[in-house]
Amino acid sequence: MxxxxxxxxxxxxxxxxxxxxxxxxxxxxxxxxxxxxxxxxxxxxxxxxxxxxxxxxxxxxxxxxxxxxxxxxxxxxxxxxxxxxxxxxxxxxxxxxxxxxxIIFDEVVETVTIPITSSPYQDILNTTSNSELANEFIRAYSGSVNFKYMRKNDTITIKYRQRIRLGQYHGTPDIISAVVKIRNKEYFIFKNEDDGKYYNEAGKSLTSYFFKIPLTYTRISSPFTRKRWHPILKRYRAHLGIDYAAPRGRAIHSAADGRIVFRGRKGGYGNVIEIVHKNGYKTLYAHQSRFKPGLRVGSRVRQGQTIGYVGTTGVSTGPHLHFGLYKNGRAINPAKMVRVTKSILSGNAKKKFLKYTKVLAKELEEERKNPTQKVLDLKEIPNKSLLKV
Ligand SMILES: [Zn+2]
Incomplete structure (x- = not known):
C-alpha cells in the first residue's frame, strides 16, 4: 500500500x-x-x-x-x-x-537539382518549401550571375546543410556548393568553410556584401562565438557579436542603408541603436557613449552615415563597439557578411580550397546529370530534437 x-x-x-x-x-x-x-x-x-x-x-x-x-x-x-x-x-x-x-537540433545534408520553370527563387521555394534556402541562394549568387537570363530547362543544383528542430526548419541553411546551368554554361559557387564566404572554382570571391565595418577600430577585442564550452562554469557561453575596441568618442557608422528601429537603453548593451536593412537583416550597435543628435526611431540612414559614438555604457570593461548582425531575428557572424578588401584566395588557402572544390564540383556534376530529386522530407527526419527542447 x-x-x-x-x-x-x-x-x-x-x-x-x-x-x-x-x-x-x-x-x-x-x-x-x-x-x-x-x-x-x-x-x-x-x-x-x-x-x-x-x-x-x-x-x-x-x-x-x-x-x-x-x-x-x-x-x-x-x-x-x-x-x-x-x-x-x-x-x-x-x-x-x-x-x-x-539547443538540440538535427542536421541534414541534401543535394537537389531543380529545373527552372519560372524563377530560381520561386522554383527553389516550390520544390523545397524552404524560403530561407531560396533567399540564401539568391544572396550567394548576387555578385556573379544575372538570373534574368535563365530560361526554361536551365537547372540549379544545390548541396546544402539544413538544421531541423522539433520537426521544422531551424535557422538559415548553409549552402555548401551549387551550380547554375544557363544554356551550356555552368556557374559554380563553393562556400569556403574557413571564412564562410562564397568563391568560384578559381578561388575568386563572388558575393557582393552590402555591410561595411561600422568604424575604424584598434583591434577586435572579442570575436563572435555561437557557443563555446566554459570548463570552469561547466556550461556553454556565447558572444553574439563582434567587439571592436576603439577610443571613446570614435564615430560609429551605419553598416548599410536602412531604418532605425530602436534607439535607447538595452540592459547590458547600454546605449543601443538597431537598424533594419533589406532581406531580413538587422544590425545592432551597443555601448555607445552618446547618439548622433537628430536621429530617432523611424529615421532612414545611409551606409557610412554617423549614428553615434563609441563608449562604455551598459556592461563593458573598456570603450568598444559591440556590433551585432541578425538575419530574421537570429544572430549571425558579422565577419562573414562584411566586405573585405581581399577577394581572391592565394597561397596555401587557395591550394586547400581548390582541392576541396574539385571533389564538390564533380559531385554536383553527377547530381545534375542524374538528379535523384530527393527533397528533404521533414517527416522522415529521425527527430532527436523532439525528445528535448
Ligand atoms: Zn560584445
Whole structure:
C-alpha cells in the first residue's frame, strides 16, 4: 500500500507540472521576467558581463518554454537567444539559478537539382518549401550571375546543410556548393568553410556584401562565438557579436542603408541603436557613449552615415563597439557578411580550397546529370530534437 501511494504521489507531482510554449512579449526584458515571477533581480546583477549581454539578446517573438508547479511558481524557463543557445532559469531550493543550455537540433545534408520553370527563387521555394534556402541562394549568387537570363530547362543544383528542430526548419541553411546551368554554361559557387564566404572554382570571391565595418577600430577585442564550452562554469557561453575596441568618442557608422528601429537603453548593451536593412537583416550597435543628435526611431540612414559614438555604457570593461548582425531575428557572424578588401584566395588557402572544390564540383556534376530529386522530407527526419527542447 505504501508503495502504491508513493507512486501516486510521484505521478501526480509530474502531472501538475505544466510546460507551456510561449512567445516572448514585446517590451519584456530579462529583468521584467524575473519581476513577474517574483525572482530576486540579483540573479541578473550577479551575472558576468558576457551573460548579461546574452540576456539583452532576448527578442520579442522569441520562443520560450515555461514550466510552473501547481502553486503557479516558475520551476524552469528556457529562453531561446540564438540558433544554438537558450537561457535557463530554474528553481533551486528556495532560490533560482541561471544557466545556458545548447539547443538540440538535427542536421541534414541534401543535394537537389531543380529545373527552372519560372524563377530560381520561386522554383527553389516550390520544390523545397524552404524560403530561407531560396533567399540564401539568391544572396550567394548576387555578385556573379544575372538570373534574368535563365530560361526554361536551365537547372540549379544545390548541396546544402539544413538544421531541423522539433520537426521544422531551424535557422538559415548553409549552402555548401551549387551550380547554375544557363544554356551550356555552368556557374559554380563553393562556400569556403574557413571564412564562410562564397568563391568560384578559381578561388575568386563572388558575393557582393552590402555591410561595411561600422568604424575604424584598434583591434577586435572579442570575436563572435555561437557557443563555446566554459570548463570552469561547466556550461556553454556565447558572444553574439563582434567587439571592436576603439577610443571613446570614435564615430560609429551605419553598416548599410536602412531604418532605425530602436534607439535607447538595452540592459547590458547600454546605449543601443538597431537598424533594419533589406532581406531580413538587422544590425545592432551597443555601448555607445552618446547618439548622433537628430536621429530617432523611424529615421532612414545611409551606409557610412554617423549614428553615434563609441563608449562604455551598459556592461563593458573598456570603450568598444559591440556590433551585432541578425538575419530574421537570429544572430549571425558579422565577419562573414562584411566586405573585405581581399577577394581572391592565394597561397596555401587557395591550394586547400581548390582541392576541396574539385571533389564538390564533380559531385554536383553527377547530381545534375542524374538528379535523384530527393527533397528533404521533414517527416522522415529521425527527430532527436523532439525528445528535448
Ligand atoms: Zn560584445
Amino acid at each position: 505504501k508503495y502504491l501511494i508513493c507512486i501516486l504521489l510521484i505521478v501526480s507531482s509530474l502531472f501538475s507540472l505544466e510546460v507551456k510554449k510561449l512567445s516572448w512579449p514585446k517590451g519584456d526584458t530579462f529583468l521584467t521576467f524575473l519581476q513577474e515571477n517574483n525572482i530576486d533581480n540579483k540573479l541578473y546583477f550577479n551575472l558576468e558581463r558576457e551573460d548579461k549581454e546574452l540576456c539583452s539578446e532576448i527578442r520579442a517573438g522569441a520562443t520560450y518554454y515555461e514550466t510552473k508547479n501547481d502553486k503557479g511558481e516558475l520551476v524552469q524557463a528556457l529562453i531561446e537567444v540564438s540558433e544554438e543557445i537558450q537561457l535557463q532559469i530554474y528553481k533551486d531550493g528556495d532560490g533560482y539559478k541561471f544557466s545556458t543550455l545548447p
